[in-house]
Amino acid sequence: MRKTSLNAQILAGVLAGLLLGLGLSLLGKESTVAQAGLYIAELVGTLFIDLLKMVMIPLVFTSIAVGVANLRAHRQMHKVWKATLGFFIFSMMLAILLGLTAANLVRPGAGLQLAMFQDAMQGFRAEQMALSDFFAHFLHSLFQNPMTALAQGNVIAVVVFALLLGIALVVGGERYANILILLQELLELMLMLVGWIMRLAPIGIMALLLKLAATQDAALLATLIEFIAVVVTTTLLHGMVVLPLILYLVTGMTPLKFWRGAREALITAFATSSSSATLPVTLRCVEQHLHVKRDIAGFVLPLGATLNMDGTALYEAVAALFIANLAGIELNLMQQMIVFLTAMLAAMGAPGIPSAGMVTMVVVLQSVGLPAEGIAILLPIDRLLDTFRTAVNVEGDMVGSLVVQKWVGHEQHINEH
Numbered sequence: 452m453r454k455t456s457l458n459a460q461i462l463a464g465v466l467a468g469l470l471l472g473l474g475l476s477l478l479g480k481e482s483t484v485a486q487a488g489l490y491i492a493e494l495v496g497t498l499f500i501d502l503l504k505m506v507m508i509p510l511v512f513t514s515i516a517v518g519v520a521n522l523r524a525h526r527q528m529h530k531v532w533k534a535t536l537g538f539f540i541f542s543m544m545l546a547i548l549l550g551l552t553a554a555n556l557v558r559p560g561a562g563l564q565l566a567m568f569q570d571a572m573q574g575f576r577a578e579q580m581a582l583s584d585f586f587a588h589f590l591h592s593l594f595q596n597p598m599t600a601l602a603q604g605n606v607i608a609v610v611v612f613a614l615l616l617g618i619a620l621v622v623g624g625e626r627y628a629n630i631l632i633l634l635q636e637l638l639e640l641m642l643m644l645v646g647w648i649m650r651l652a653p654i655g656i657m658a659l660l661l662k663l664a665a666t667q668d669a670a671l672l673a674t675l676i677e678f679i680a681v682v683v684t685t686t687l688l689h690g691m692v693v694l695p696l697i698l699y700l701v702t703g704m705t706p707l708k709f710w711r712g713a714r715e716a717l718i719t720a721f722a723t724s725s726s727s728a729t730l731p732v733t734l735r736c737v738e739q740h741l742h743v744k745r746d747i748a749g750f751v752l753p754l755g756a757t758l759n760m761d762g763t764a765l766y767e768a769v770a771a772l773f774i775a776n777l778a779g780i781e782l783n784l785m786q787q788m789i790v791f792l793t794a795m796l797a798a799m800g801a802p803g804i805p806s807a808g809m810v811t812m813v814v815v816l817q818s819v820g821l822p823a824e825g826i827a828i829l830l831p832i833d834r835l836l837d838t839f840r841t842a843v844n845v846e847g848d849m850v851g852s853l854v855v856q857k858w859v860g861h862e863q864h865i866n867e868h
């Protein structure tokens with residue numbers, strides 16, 4: 452008998468997790484069964500994330516170094532990085548535009564009483580972060596002693612170091628060929644480990660979703676339903692219409708084909724709320740199911756996991772307008788343009804970890820004089836919203852790698868004539 456496919460098992464895990472989680476929440480917080488269930492779910496879910504994070508840093512390091520070395524050797528690096536950054540900025544701009552338009556039309560939070568949230572806001576002290584400090588902080592985080600960066604799991608600093616190493620490997624030429632081969636083999640080994648870890652994905656994802664479903668506060672969700680609806684609808688619109696449309700127009704790939712290949716990564720992103728932890732799965736999906744060349748995927752995806760965040764950019768913009776509405780402040784066109792720009796910076800500066808977007812949102816709020824304490828209102832529902840935005844963040848990276856591959860390949864084709 453044929454073994455059930457991993458995909459089917461993962462889908463079963465999603466369903467079982469959500470249903471069991473809802474079941475546990477019906478039992479109530481005091482029930483011993485619910486407490487034991489939650490404890491086990493937390494343990495198993497975190498272990499799954501730990502395993503992904505274990506391979507993530509060596510994987511990022513090797514895939515970028517090898518990818519850059521190979522691209523440079525084939526004189527494609529120039530085109531690839533331009534296409535990559537161009538796509539990241541373009542898709543995030545579309546996402547923010549979508550979010551701002553919807554938030555202006557629906558005006559979530561306009562009728563709500565700020566007084567309702569007074570308690571939450573009083574106990575909350577947002578860290579002050581001026582735009583200039585934020586920018587300086589971001590720049591400093593780019594360059595770090597590689598050992599520290601590897602040990603601390605600072606993805607962006609690992610990316611930068613691996614990028615430089617990859618370039619040096621090519622500039623150095625034949626003399627360093629052995630190191631390149633070594634890195635290549637290390638990368639293959641890491642991908643093998645990812646394959647093993649993915650066998651645990653059904654159970655890990657089940658545990659993560661069980662905990663998510665069991666710990667939602669229904670009353671709070673009901674109060675903020677309008678805001679949640681705007682965020683979820685626009686995020687889904689971006690993920691299910693805008694990104695697939697770009698993909699189809701550029702590469703001719705149909706959405707169904709894309710989703711079938713991308714499914715494992717999208718579900719893992721949804722369950723873990725972390726683009727970085729999902730990265731091993733993203734790389735695997737894009738290479739094995741969507742047939743992006745390893746060099747391009749190895750460059751675009753790790754960079755995208757930290758820089759390209761469509762879901763986060765959209766969220767930051769909508770949330771800023773929501774807090775403005777709550778506080779009864781009308782943002783004019785100029786201020787909304789500032790929100791547009793800072794939301795993009797805040798999304799790029801957010802690392803791919805759960806709720807990172809919440810932290811960098813202080814920058815957006817402060818840039819237009821909104822109370823940073825407003826974040827306290829959003830924190831309790833963030834785990835829920837982070838699911839959708841992380842999935843769309845990861846989807847944007849995958850679409851990006853396909854689009855970049857097409858652009859680079861296409862230009863090469865033209866040059867040949």
Ligand code: ASP
Pocket residue numbers: 724725726727760762763801802803804805806807808809837840841844
């Ligand atoms: N959790 C998101 C991610 O990893 C970042 C965010 O909080 O928006 O992509």
